[in-house]
Amino acid sequence: MPSPRSLTAGLALAAATLAPQPALAQDAQALNVRALAATCANCHGTDGRAHPDSAVASLAGMPRTYLVTQMRDFLDGKRSATVMHQIAKGYTDEQIETIAAYFAAQSK
Amino acid sequence: MQRRQLVQGLFAGGTLAALGGCASMGGAPSSAKVVVVGGGYGGATAARYVRLFSDRSIDVVLVEPNRSFVSCPISNLVVGGARQLGDITVPYDGLRTQGVTVVHDTVASFDLAGKKVRLAGGPEIRYDKLVLSPGVDMMFDGVEGLRQAQADGMVLQAWKAGPETVALHRQLVAMPDGGVYAITIPEAPYRCPPGPYERASVVAAYLKAHKPKSKVLILDANPDVTSKGPLFKKAWTELYGSMVEYRAQHKAVAVDAKAKTIKFDVQDDVKADVLNVLPPMRAGMIAVQSGLANANARWCQVNYQTFESTAAKDVYVLGDAIQIAPAMPKSGHMANGHAKVAAAAIVAELKGWDTNATPMLTNTCYSFVSPAEVIHVASVHEYVAAEKTFKIVAGSGGVSAARSTQEANYAHSWARNIWADMLG
Numbered sequence: 001m002p003s004p005r006s007l008t009a010g011l012a013l014a015a016a017t018l019a020p021q022p023a024l025a026q027d028a029q030a031l032n033v034r035a036l037a038a039t040c041a042n043c044h045g046t047d048g049r050a051h052p053d054s055a056v057a058s059l060a061g062m063p064r065t066y067l068v069t070q071m072r073d074f075l076d077g078k079r080s081a082t083v084m085h086q087i088a089k090g091y092t093d094e095q096i097e098t099i100a101a102y103f104a105a106q107s108k
Numbered sequence: 109m110q111r112r113q114l115v116q117g118l119f120a121g122g123t124l125a126a127l128g129g130c131a132s133m134g135g136a137p138s139s140a141k142v143v144v145v146g147g148g149y150g151g152a153t154a155a156r157y158v159r160l161f162s163d164r165s166i167d168v169v170l171v172e173p174n175r176s177f178v179s180c181p182i183s184n185l186v187v188g189g190a191r192q193l194g195d196i197t198v199p200y201d202g203l204r205t206q207g208v209t210v211v212h213d214t215v216a217s218f219d220l221a222g223k224k225v226r227l228a229g230g231p232e233i234r235y236d237k238l239v240l241s242p243g244v245d246m247m248f249d250g251v252e253g254l255r256q257a258q259a260d261g262m263v264l265q266a267w268k269a270g271p272e273t274v275a276l277h278r279q280l281v282a283m284p285d286g287g288v289y290a291i292t293i294p295e296a297p298y299r300c301p302p303g304p305y306e307r308a309s310v311v312a313a314y315l316k317a318h319k320p321k322s323k324v325l326i327l328d329a330n331p332d333v334t335s336k337g338p339l340f341k342k343a344w345t346e347l348y349g350s351m352v353e354y355r356a357q358h359k360a361v362a363v364d365a366k367a368k369t370i371k372f373d374v375q376d377d378v379k380a381d382v383l384n385v386l387p388p389m390r391a392g393m394i395a396v397q398s399g400l401a402n403a404n405a406r407w408c409q410v411n412y413q414t415f416e417s418t419a420a421k422d423v424y425v426l427g428d429a430i431q432i433a434p435a436m437p438k439s440g441h442m443a444n445g446h447a448k449v450a451a452a453a454i455v456a457e458l459k460g461w462d463t464n465a466t467p468m469l470t471n472t473c474y475s476f477v478s479p480a481e482v483i484h485v486a487s488v489h490e491y492v493a494a495e496k497t498f499k500i501v502a503g504s505g506g507v508s509a510a511r512s513t514q515e516a517n518y519a520h521s522w523a524r525n526i527w528a529d530m531l532g
Contacts, residue, residue, distance in 0.1 A: 028461035031161055035452040038157065039470045039488075042444050045525045046160070055521040082508065082515055083472060083486050090470065090488020090504030 036095060037102040048103040061108035067100035136211045136227060139234035140169040142454060143225050145215050145394065147172030147200065149180075149440035150241030150427030153447035153530040155208045161455040169209045169233060171225070174270075176200065177531060180300065181440050181474075182523050183269035187276050188310030190479035196269060196523075202532030218398045220420045237454045240400065240408075240417075241426040241443065242392025243268065244299045250388040252362035252371075262365035263383045267299060279382045280311060285319035287381035292360040292370060293328040294388040297407075299428045299438050302335035302485065304328075304386060306475040309340065312348040313478040324352045325380060327370065329359035335437070336475060336485050336507055343477035343511055360385055391429035403431035412498050413491055414453035414463055415446050424450045433498040436489065437471060441522075444530060445469035445489075467491045469498060471505075474519035482515035483508040 037048070040059060044050050048059030059067065073079035074088040091099070144155045147170055155170040177198045185191040200210045213227040218238070225233045246265055248255035257263035266276040280289065289311050293304045308326045315322040333340055333354070344352040355375070362371040363385055370378045370385065390396060390406040400419050403409045408425040409418045412433055417423040427443030436442060449467040456463045469489040474482050487505030489498040508515060 024459075024461055027459065028456060031452055031456060031461065032464045034161060035448055035464060036468060038448045038452075039445065039468050041448075041529045042441055042470065042526050043472060043522050046156075046529045051521070051524040051528060053521075054525055055517045056525060082512070082518065083484055086486045086504060086506040087470060087472070087488055090468075090490075090501040095468075 033098055033102055037099050040099065040103075047106045049106070049108070058108065059103040060106035062103060064097075064100045064104035067103060068096055071096045071100070135209065136213070136229075136231040136233055137167075137169060137209060138232070140209070141166045141235070141458060142168045142237045142239065143233050143235040144168060144170045144239040144241065145172075145225065146241035146243060146392070146427075147174065147177060147203075147210070148241055148243055148427065148443065149526075149530060150443035150447045151239060152177060152200075152203060153444045154239045154241065154424075154426060154451050155203055156206055156530060156532055157448050157451035158454055159206045159208060161451050162458070164207050166455065166458060167209070168207070169211060170200075170203060171211050171213055171215060171227065171233075172200070173212060173214045175212060177527070178269040178273075179440070179523065179527065180267075180269045180303075182519075183266070183273050184303070184307045184310050185476060185479060186269075186273045187266060187280070187307055188314040188479065189277055189280070190310065190313075193270075193274055198527050198531050200531065202528070206532045215394055218394075220398065220423060223422065235422075236458065237422050237424065239424045239426065239447075239450060239454070240395060240429070241447070242395045242429050244389040244428045244438075245391065245393045245396065246386075247388045247390055250294070251360050251385060253365065254363050254385055254387055257363050257365035257383075257385075260365065263363050263385050265384070265386055267303075267386055267389075276382075276384065280314060283319065283322065283381045286321040287319065288323045288325055288379070289315065289382045289384065290325040290327060290370060290378055290380035291384040292358065292386055293326070293330065293334075294386055295329045295359065296334050297432060297438055298386065298389045300473075301437050301439075302340075302473055302475045305333055305335070305340045306477070307384070308352060309343060309347075309475075309477045310479060312344070312352050316348060316351060320351075322351070324348070325378065326352070326354045327358035327360065327372070327378060328354070328356050330356065332356055335473070336483055339483040339507060339511060340475075340477065343481070343483070347478055360387075389428075391425075395425065395429050400425060401429075407431040412496065413449075413465070413467060413493070415450040416453070424454065426450055433489070435487065435500050436469075436498060437473065437485075439471060439473050441473060441526065442469065442471050444526060445471070447530075465491075465493060472522065474515060474522055476516065476519065477511050480513055480516055481511040482513075482519045483511045484515055484519075 050058040179196040266272040426446040428438040
C-alpha cells in the first residue's frame with residue numbers, strides 16, 4: 001500500500017505526463033519570437049535584463065509603446081545614439097513591434 | 109521497491125548529475141539529448157539557450173577543458189596592462205545553475221555515424237544533437253620556425269585568452285625603452301578582424317606611458333586595415349604620432365627567434381624586440397580531424413538557416429570555425445548569435461516543430477584605441493532563403509562617428525552583459 005505522500009507524487013507525475021499538448025504551430029511561433037528578441041540580449045542582457053551597473057539599458061518590463069517609440073526615434077534621428085540608429089535600421093516595423101511586446105511582457 | 113524509494117533514487121541521481129559536472133567525479137552521463145563541445149562564446153551560449161528555449165526540458169552536457177571561461181574580447185587590455193586576467197575570467201557555475209552538466213574534459217574522438225562522443229578521460233556520451241564550437245587553430249606551419257619559437261615561449265600569439273595573454277604583457281614589461289613591438293597579421297579571414305589593430309593601439313598606449321622611445325610596428329598581410337581602418341589610423345596619428353607605423357602587404361613567412369627577425373614573402377626582413385606573430389588560422393583541430401572542416405579543409409561549411417554542418421547530420425558548428433557568409437565577421441558577438449539560431453533550431457527539431465525560416469543575427473564589435481577610448485563596427489544580418497545565406501540588411505550597421513569614452517563605457521557593459529547572457 002503506497003503512503004499518501006508517494007501517492008501524491010505519483011499523481012503529480014501522471015498529471016505532468018498527461019497535460020494536453022498546446023498547438024505545435026503556436027509553440028513554434030513563440031520560440032521564433034524568443035529567438036528574435038534574443039538578438040538584443042548580447043548587449044541588453046538575457047530576456048532584456050541588463051547587469052545592474054550596465055550603461056546599456058534594461059528592456060525587460062518596459063512599456064511596449066515606449067520601446068517602439070525609442071526604436072522609431074533612433075531610426076528618425078530624433079534620439080541620438082552611438083550604435084542603436086545603425087541597429088534599428090536592420091529590423092522591420094513588424095519585428096520591432098514583436099520585440100517590444102516580448103520585452104514588455106518580461107518581469108524587470 | 110516502494111514508489112517513494114524509487115522517486116528518491118531518481119532525485120539523487122539528478123542531483124549527482126547536476127553537481128557532478130566534473131570528469132574526475134564521474135559526472136559525464138552516458139547520454140544526453142544535446143552535447144555541446146567547446147565552452148566559448150558559441151558553445152556556452154548554445155548550452156544556455158537550449159535550456160532556456162526548451163524551458164529546461166532538454167538535457168545538455170557541455171564539454172570544455174578549461175575550468176573557467178576567459179574572454180578574448182577585452183583581453184587586449186590585459187596585454188596592455190590596463191586590466192588583469194581575473195577581470196576577463198568567468199566561472200562555469202552559472203551554467204550549472206541553469207541545469208547544464210559541465211564536464212571539464214577534451215574530446216578524444218567523434219563517432220558521427222553512431223552519434224557518440226568519446227572523451228579523453230574515458231567516458232562515451234551518446235547524443236541526439238551535437239553542437240561543436242571549437243574556435244580556431246593556429247596554422248603554425250604557415251610561418252617557418254614559428255612552431256618551435258612558440259613552444260619555447262619566444263614568439264607568442266596570445267590569440268586565445270589565458271596564460272599567454274599575461275606572458276605577452278610580461279614581454280612588453282621586460283622590453284627596454286626604445287625597443288620595437290611588432291605584430292604580424294595573416295590574410296583574412298582570421299579570428300577577430302579588428303583585434304590586431306586594437307592590440308597595437310593598447311600596446312602603444314602602454315609604451316607611450318612607460319617606454320616612450322619605443323615603437324609599434326603593424327605588419328599586415330592584407331592590402332589595408334581590414335576593419336574600422338580610418339578610425340584606427342586617425343587614432344594612431346592623433347594619440348601616438350610616429351610611435352605607431354602601419355605597413356600593408358607584409359605577409360610573414362618565417363621567424364628567427366634568436367635573431368628576433370621576421371621574414372616576409374616580398375618585403376625586407378624586420379627586426380623587433382617583442383615579436384607577436386599571428387599565423388593563418390583554421391577551424392579548431394577537432395573539427396578538422398573529424399572531417400567537418402569541408403571548406404578548403406580549413407573552415408566548416410554549415411546550412412546557415414540552422415548552423416547544421418553540411419558534412420554530418422545532427423551536428424551543428426558555431427563561431428569562428430565556420431565558413432563565413434558574406435560580411436560576417438569571426439567575432440564573439442557573432443558566435444553568440446550563431447548559437448541562438450542553432451539552439452532554436454535544435455529545440456524546434458527535438459520538439460517536432462518547424463524551424464525558423466527567417467533567423468536574424470546582429471554584430472557589434474567594440475575596439476579600444478586606448479584604455480579610455482573606443483570605436484565600434486555594427487551590422488544586422490538576415491537569412492535570405494532564396495540565396496541560402498545571411499546578408500547584411502540593406503542600410504543597417506556602420507561604424508562610430510568618432511572614438512569616445514562613452515563607447516568605452518558601453519564596451520565594458522557589453523562584456524558584462526554578454527558574459528552573463530552566455531554563462532548565466
